[in-house]
Amino acid sequence: MGGRCETAPSIELPRRAGYGDRVIGRPLNDRELRSYRHVPDDVARRVRVVAIPALPGRYVGLTLGSIVFLAEEVSDDGDSTLLAHELVHVRQWHEQGRARFAVAYLRAFGAGLIRHRSWQEAYRAIPAEVEARQEAGRWLRSHQGRPAADDGEAG
Numbered sequence: 001m002g003g004r005c006e007t008a009p010s011i012e013l014p015r016r017a018g019y020g021d022r023v024i025g026r027p028l029n030d031r032e033l034r035s036y037r038h039v040p041d042d043v044a045r046r047v048r049v050v051a052i053p054a055l056p057g058r059y060v061g062l063t064l065g066s067i068v069f070l071a072e073e074v075s076d077d078g079d080s081t082l083l084a085h086e087l088v089h090v091r092q093w094h095e096q097g098r099a100r101f102a103v104a105y106l107r108a109f110g111a112g113l114i115r116h117r118s119w120q121e122a123y124r125a126i127p128a129e130v131e132a133r134q135e136a137g138r139w140l141r142s143h144q145g146r147p148a149a150d151d152g153e154a155g
C-alpha cells in the first residue's frame with residue numbers, strides 16, 4: 001500500500017483451469033517464488049495477483065487475504081519491491097486470520113489518526129505497515145546485486 005498511482009493499467013482477470021471460475025488473478029511464477037523468500041513458501045503459493053485500473057486514494061497496492069490488487073504494472077521477474085511489500089501483508093493476514101488482522105489494522109489506523117492528525121502519518125504508523133516496509137526493505141537489500149536468474153534456476 002502507499003505511494004502514488006499515476007497510471008491506469010489494463011484489467012487482468014484471467015480464469016485459471018483447475019482453480020474454479022471464482023478464482024481471480026495470477027499465481028506467482030517460479031521465478032517470483034524463488035525471489036520472494038522473505039515470506040514462507042506455502043504463503044507465497046496461495047497468492048493471486050490482480051491488476052486493476054485504480055485503487056482508493058493513493059494506494060498502488062492493496063492486499064485482502066491472499067489476493068494482492070495492484071494499480072500499477074509490476075514486473076513478474078521477482079524484482080518488485082511493491083509486490084515484496086504486499087506479500088508481507090499476505091503473510092500477516094495468513095498468520096493472524098483475516099478478522100483479527102483487519103480489526104488490528106483499522107484500530108491502529110484510528111489510533112494513529114487521533115495521535116498524528118494526518119492520514120498519511122497514521123497509515124505509516126500502522127504496525128503491519130511498519131513491518132511490511134522493514135521486511136520489504138531487507139528483501140530489497142538482500143536482493144540487490146543478486147538477480148533472480150542466478151538464484152538456482154536450472155537451464
Ligand SMILES: [Zn+2]
Binds near residue numbers: 001089128129
Ligand atoms: Zn502496506
